[in-house]
Structures are given as structure tokens and as C-alpha cells.
Amino acid sequence: MKKAIFLLLTTGLFSAFTACAQRPSPQAKVSETTSAGVKITIDYSQPAVKGRTIGKDIAPYGKVWRTGANEATWMEVSKDVKVEGKALKAGKYGIWTIPGEKEWTIIFNSKSNVSGTAYSEADDVLRVKVKPGKSASFTERLTFTIAKTGLVSLAWGDHQVNFNVK
Template sequence: MKKVIFFAALFTSVFISFQAFAQDKSKRPSPPATVTATTHNGVTIQIDYSQPAVKGRTIGKDIAPYGEVWRTGANEATVFQVNKDVTIDGKSLKAGKYSLYSIPGANEWTIILNKSWNQWGTVYNKKDDVMRFQAKPLQHAFTERMTFTISPSGEVGLLWGNIQIGFMVK
């Protein structure tokens, strides 16, 4: 009986310690970040994501491989949220939360908005895609940690390594 109590207490303390560590997301190698902006048109755009670092790796080869669906961040799925119905690349998007995935490429990235937003980032199901559109990568000053930006005009930018990917939310 003493062994059962001992192992139950040990299991409980390990579980509580693990939960406390797991909940401090700032200690992760790819820390969480949020960017929020309200456009001139009154659309509030929010992106919750984790910031992977380049760490000397090559984007498209060692990290975010070209031609493969990528979670566009790290850890949990990147969440893209708008408070009003919008258009992106001429396509309609209802107000709400979406996971943001991408298919990186040397000359073009496919940006994917998926209805399953509350999940771990590597859980992707194409049948849940709401929208796909193309974005051209541009050369940009080096950014070690992946960073999203949102301008008052509604331009969303993804900066990482030497590239910038952008799209307009109207």
C-alpha cells in the first residue's frame, strides 16, 4: 500500500511540474508572439504564432521545405483572425479564426487558411481548407526570428531570413 501511495504522489508531482513548465510558452525555443492591427477600413487582424529562428539553416531546404505544407511557425498552429468579412486576393473570407499554413517555394508561396485553428501546428487536413492564394517572396533585410507585420492599409507581411511574403486584407 505504501508503494502505491508513493508512486501516486510521485506521478502527481511530476505531472504538476510538467504542466507548469509546459504552460510557460516564453521558455520555448520558438517563443509565442501576437500582432494585432486595425486597418483604415475598421478590420481588426490578429495573428498568434510562434517564432522559429533561422539558426544558420536554409529556408526551403533545412526548414520550411519548398513544395511541402508547412505550419508557418512553430508549436501550435498559427492563428489568423479577422473581426469582419474581408477579401484576400479577390476571394471572400468570413470573419473568424483560421489556422495559417503555407507551401513555400523559391518563386511563389501558397498561403492556406484552414478552418481547424485550435490545434497543434503539424495537424493539417486539406479538406478543412477555406482559402488558398499565391504570394511572391521578395528580398528583405535579414530577420532571424519569423515575424508577422500588419500595416494600417491591411498588408500582412511575413519576414524571415532574407525574404518577405506579403498579402492584402481588404
Template sequence: MKKLHLLTPLSFLLICVFMSFGACAQNNKANRPSPPASATGEIGPANITINYSSPAVKGRTIWGELVPYGQVWRAGANEATTFEVDQDVMVEGKLLPAGKYSFYTIPGEEEWTIIFNKVANQWGTEYDDRHDALRVNVKPRETASMNERLKYDVTDDGIVLIWEKMEVPVSVKVKE
């Protein structure tokens, strides 16, 4: 009879351990359909880091359907995309102080609005324009090749959002 009493707590402990492993595996962001990704680089002496979740096209129509024109988009999936810079920079000729921002866009067929929001760590759909630090307008352009997954690049001229057959360049320069 004593063996049965000892076995019950041990069994309970093992079940809890296995359940916690399962819960941890479900929280692994790399297993999401839109896994986390990042782009880092330097523009002059300024270090830039963009953290985002990278959705795939999966045969869908992206621009104007999955991502509607004229509406705020989190510029990725899941949590809001973040843009971090360690020095003051000029974005499309306008000052953006050093810091970490959430990065949103308002896509349009001919022009996009790029938004840097002061609330960096938030779920992507929690956008509030009262916290915008900067808004600028840019022109999208078609790419030569298909890009299945959303990605960002940091270049000598700024940053570029690339997805499907579209790229959106944003000029970033070091403040002089």
C-alpha cells in the same frame, strides 16, 4: 515517535508543492526555443490578430531546407499559427469570412500558397486540407536586411510574413 509521523506528511506535501512549481515552469511557453508572439492591427475597420510561435534562424538555411519547398508548413513553430479577423475581408481578391483560422503556407521559390484552415486550435502538424476555407497564391520577395526571428506584421495593405531574408506579403482588404 509522533513527530516522525507528522514530519512525513509535511515532507510529502512540500515535495509535491516544489514539483508542481517545476511542472508549471516547464509549461511556460515563453521559455520555448520558439516563443509565442502576436501581431495585431487594423485594416480599415477590420481588426486582425495573428498568433504564432517565432523560431530563429540560428545559422540554418531556412527556405528549401528547414522549410522545404512544395510542402505544407505551419508558418511558425509548435501550435498552428492562427489568423483572426472580426469582419469579412478580401484576401488577394477572394472572400474570407470573419472568424479564426489556422494559417498555413506552401512555400515555393517563385510563388507561395497561403492557406486559411477552419480548424483554428490544433498542433501545427495536424493540417487537413479538407478543412481549408481559402487558398490564395502570392509572390515572396527578398528583404533588405536579415531577420533572425520569424515575425508577422499587419499593414495598411495586408499582412506580411518576414523571416531570414524573405518576406511574403498577402493583400487583405475590407469587403465592400
């Protein structure tokens, strides 16, 4: 009986320690009302670079990526907008990307409240292609910013990916 209790206690403590040691990436949310009166909100988790190579070790080039960590990243727009000149209705969308060395595809998906591994191309609403650039400074954790002009920027490592929402 004592062995059974000891085994249960040590297993429970090990499980609790393991759960604490594997903290998910921190949650972040950014929101801005543009000069055109569109409220843009992005909710995401912030994975860290941790010495890895973007495009190889993390967010592999040419593959659909959840654009964050944990649950899928989502973006909500309060009015009908144009993203890089293409129409997107007001609403809440999952944001996925296909990173590339010379081009990133930004994907707006009708499923916004899903696991970060539950992507389905059949649910895509809009895809736009943008050119990535080098960020002004290294950003350890993935960070989104939204300017009053509607410029949305993703900065991570030495990468910066911008797209316009008007």
C-alpha cells in the same frame, strides 16, 4: 533501496534539465485595425533561422508548413474580407503555407486551435498564391507585421512574403 532512490533522483533531474534545454520557440501576437475598420490578429511562434536554409533545411519548398513553430499559427479577422481579392468570412483560421522559390501559397484552414502537425487539406477554406520577395534586412526569428492598409507581411531570414487583406 539507496540505488533506487539515486536512480529516481538522477532520472528526474536529467528529465527536468532536458525539458528546460528544449524551450519552444517564443510566442508572438500582432494585431492591427485597418483603415477600413477590420481588426486583424495573428498569433504564432517564432522559429529562428539558426544558420539553416529556408526552403531546404526548414520550411521546405513545395510542402505544407505550419508557418511558425509549436502550435499552428492562426489569424482572426473581425469582418468579412478579401484576401488577395478572394472572399474570406469573419472568423479565426489556421494559417499554413506552401513555401516556394517563386510562389508561396497561403492557406486559411477552418481549424485554428490545433497542433502544428495536425493539418488537413479537407479543412481548407481559402488558398491564395503570392510572390515572395527579399526582405530589406535579415530577420532571425519569423515575424509578422500588419499595416493599416491591410498588408500582412511575413519576414524570416532574407525572405518576405506579403498578402493583402481588404
